[in-house]
Amino acid sequence: MSAVAEGTTPLGRLAEAAATLAGGEVAHARRRAALDRLLALGLPGPRDDAWKYSNLRLLGRRDLAPATARPVAADALAMLPARDGTTVVFLDGRFQPSMSTAVLARGLSVTPLAAVLAAKLPPALEARLGAGDGIDERIRLLNAALLVDGAHLSVAPDGAPDQQIHVVHLATGGGAYPRLAVTLAPGASARLIEYHLTPGDAETLAAPVADIELGVGARLEHYAITLAGAHAIELQDVSVRVAADATYRHRHLGLGGQLARLDLRVRLEGEGASTQLSGLLLAEQSRQIDVRTVVEHVAPRTTSDQVYRGVGKDRGRGSYDGKVVVHKGAMKADSRQSSKNLLLSPGASLDSRPQLEINADDVKCSHGATTGALDEQMLFYLLARGLDRDIARALLTFAFAEDVIAKITLPALRRFAEERVLGSLPAAPLIREFIA
Amino acid sequence: MTDTNQSELLLEIKDLAAEVQGRKVLDGLNLEVRAGEVHAIMGPNGAGKSTLAQLLAGRSTYKVTRGEVRYRGADLLSLAPEERARRGLFLGFQYPVEIPGVNNVYLLKAALNARRREQGLPEVDAFEFLGLVRDKMRLMQMDDSFLSRGVNEGFSGGEKKRNEILQMTVLEPTLAILDETDSGLDIDALKVVANGVNSLKRADRAIVLVTHYQRLLEHIIPDRVHVLAAGRILKSGDKSLALELERRGYDWVRHEASAA
Structure with missing residues (x-):
């Protein structure tokens, strides 16, 4: 292990915490590999262009060790909207069968990771638990270094169409590092609704990582609703691969947190694949909300559409950094980006940075960004x-x-x-x- | 016009001058409008017609540099735009803005109740209001889909203008200023809009039509016609002036004014 002064820096404390985690030699080796790499790279800092708005100095002296789940009130979920279908609850990053739905919808399987992490996994799943595939390796490494639980959600081809899968993340203090792997079989369709809550409003760090694969013709509508309290730091990292004629939608509602960040990478790998991303960044009080997206058009005739709206109040801050990459060979790609920010107070600040990188001919790409007061x-x-x-x-x-x-x-x-x-x-x- | 001199002076503009971003747009404009009258303000493009209409409604982009405007005896320029509206001044916009997410009908109900509060009348409830608005929609030949849409959201140019007149018929203003309400309308829509405006003619109300063309005035007969050019009223007359303008254009008025 590197010679980082342990216990004083956030990374040092993470290293200490990782060393104490249970789970056997296989899990331990997996975490240690991730940790060593993270120690070598360091956490993102202010000199890192993509992180210049997200201030990780907020990690300060807070406890980053994976929390041992504290009891939460039975009505912790009562504030959420009515939920049909399946509910899967994670408490401080650990799957809670007692709070989750026992009987699953047709074609859905939920495999908690805690039980399988101790063993060597099939290479395909093993790869999805590592650091690859995201926009930023470091957040994935952070998650992998402290990984104790998560779930593999899988919808079979004959799964109930458009079924709702609610994943509720509750954080009560300390760190939470859940990992989701989501697989939609060819032709399957579902809605995945993720909520992030901090009952008790404790100081928390959550770094949930999701790895999503859509088979040919599959459809997923993915909601990420951040309702965390004013002392919560949340670093979400989502990576999605979309096969031919499949559609991935991501609907982000940034309505809480002290620092809430989403890194979202979508790769349109099959011909005719499409994605629609949208987000509302409600940056009020002293909240910081940052969204970074990277959409890659890999295959021909792929389409993407992004609509992000930021509202800045009080001393709220926020940013949208959206990059569209059209790879060589992705002809007839069609991409749109719209980012608008509304500033309601002089102390608020919002930034927009739509970017395009086009390496193919015969494509249609547009983007627009505005920041201002209410329309006169x-x-x-x-x-x-x-x-x-x-x-x-x-x-x-x-x-x-x-x-x-x-x-x-x-x-x-x-x-x-x-x-x-x-x-x-x-x-x-x-x-x-x-x-x- | 002899009998109307006894009726209330609703709008009195004296020597009004205004500028926008340092550019003079109105320069010594005088106008009097009495209850029961229909006025038409005509003039070439860029003459200041829309400026006048928006300024009267309270648009803050125009800076008044001289003169005064009295509305029913009060100093109009000291009133906020919402206050002017509640006191019965209505502007029918030339380009009604689309406001997705704000329901068309709820806006109208809120507007009506703001006006009624000002008049000391009880607010209308949702049921009563719906009955009223459906009657007016029939008059304006608008279908029920208008009820559920956002303000002007996805409306065609003609639909937007109809919506303006619908609002006017519901709000029953004391002074209505209609800015280029005829532009972009086909002949059938023009008749519907004119019909709506005519339904509002009353002894205690005045209507000011701001228009570029004479054709609206075939359907809404004005008592007075004014030529606005170079920021002021250069000539006034009765409805025959509109026909003369249609025939001869505006240049002769300007020459006549500069010769005088």
């Missing part, structure tokens, strides 16, 4: 109809967020998101009826 023409229109200025401003703020909220296809979740956004607007009771 819209505001005047509402005022000229006699609306109070406060109401008009709140309505337009809501309407701005609605660009993204409208993409939520689950009615209960959509109402939940609308209420959350309304809850942060000053004139909420007055504008509620406008959106009924």
